[in-house]
Amino acid sequence: MGTPHVLAIPYPAQGHVIPLLELAQCLVTHGCKVTFVNSEFNHKRVVNALSDKDHVRSHINLVSITDGLEPWEDRNDLGKLTEAILKVMPGKLEELIEQVNRSDSNKITCIVADASMGWALEVAEKMQIIRRAAFWPAAVAIFALGMSVPELIDDGIIDSDGTPVKNQVIQLSPTMPLMSTENFPWTCFGDLTTQKIILNLNSRNNKAIEVAHWMISNSSYELEPAAFALFPNVLPIGPLLASNRLGKSAGYFWPEDSTCLKWLDQQPAHSVIYVAFGSFTVFDCIQFHELALGLELTNRPFLWVVRPDITEEMNDPYPKGFKDRTAKRGRMVGWAPQQTVLSHPSVACFVSHCGWNSTVEGISTGTPFLCWPYFADQFFNQSYICDVWKVGLGFNRDESGIIKQAEIKDKVEQLLGDETFKARALHLKEVTAKTVKEGGCSRNNFNNFVKWMKE
Missing domain, CATH: 3.40.50.2000 (Glycogen Phosphorylase B;)
Incomplete structure (x- = not known):
């Protein structure tokens, strides 16, 4: 087989774009071709923030599709943004894939989709793209919480809309850190409509990622052993940092003041x-x-x-x-x-x-x-x-x-x-540096992932 051609698509928010673009740059370094799909709104911001000589421009095909909102609408209204995405983006992504495959002899062979964009994996399946991976850019403990929503409802911890029945502290497993119900991520919007939209999205994504062959995450066993024990099918390949590939980070929405x-x-x-x-x-x-x-x-x-x-x-x-x-x-x-x-x-x-x-x-x-x-x-x-x-x-x-x-x-x-804070921070730095180096756990997972893409 020729060079793998990966299409990567993040959820359109800053904290999702940066780590997936970092993964894209690692894949390029390992001989993959990458088409990176931002929303039109974010694509403009990312391209404007890149310097002219930035190697992202020359090594990654940065493209865009609409997120379904008008240019002046508020992207921080996550309920509205999510609904627009689900309505409009799947059709647009299909068109984009057809267009890329028509114009490029090197057709798309793999999709890496942000796990919050699970529908993109369904599009890949429909279009018979045989390699499909989901990428989780946040702490795996939060993924575990999202996967546990049905149990939280069954156990009477939240109602069917996701609202906590009472303020309490729970553990997803005996070794997992404590979680406070008043800080469940979907409850932070201040309105029930948005909360329901986000909770629905969560259950849709949980179903959609079943068609992924790989579930990779920007974390490491060393940082979250209990969360990975709970979901062993999630494989850490992080922390993904520009310094690991001796580069500069990209994907910012604002130009850096260096x-x-x-x-x-x-x-x-x-x-x-x-x-x-x-x-x-x-x-x-x-x-x-x-x-x-x-x-x-x-x-x-x-x-x-x-x-x-x-x-x-x-x-x-x-x-x-x-x-x-x-x-x-x-x-x-x-x-x-x-x-x-x-x-x-x-x-x-x-x-x-x-x-x-x-x-x-x-x-x-x-x-x-x-x-x-x-x-x-x-x-x-x-x-x-x-x-x-x-x-x-x-x-x-x-x-x-x-x-x-x-x-x-x-x-x-x-x-x-108190110097113990700095001492512990330096120890953690050492432990996480090891995992992304040759022979480390995250590095081995990443190498196997690339090997799978090239098979």
């Missing part, structure tokens, strides 16, 4: 608080101000990623005089080359929303965390960080749900004043 690296070069070793909340977190003005003043109170250098859409405040969101007072030791950027920043020797800790990509990036660089989860699976990732791996601390909120400036200062001091 001038912050020169700024980091000028800071003392282990001194900088790196603050970044991913692509989705939004702050109200009160919380944004408390965070700014908290960083000021620490009296330490900080690098803070402030996305253009991170607050509801359109003009200058900062507290009065904050920028002048912190000009000498604070740096704000719109988006940062995060993997490079985290591996920089001047970074001391990572104030993070605990998205899974940020979590594995922090672990892979041996950086201790201060956890500020916002949404979905991030609350569970925090419990891995704080309770299981013990490489970070969480913040306490006041009675109105705000994390106050004094609390921020206290937690920074507590984390950086």
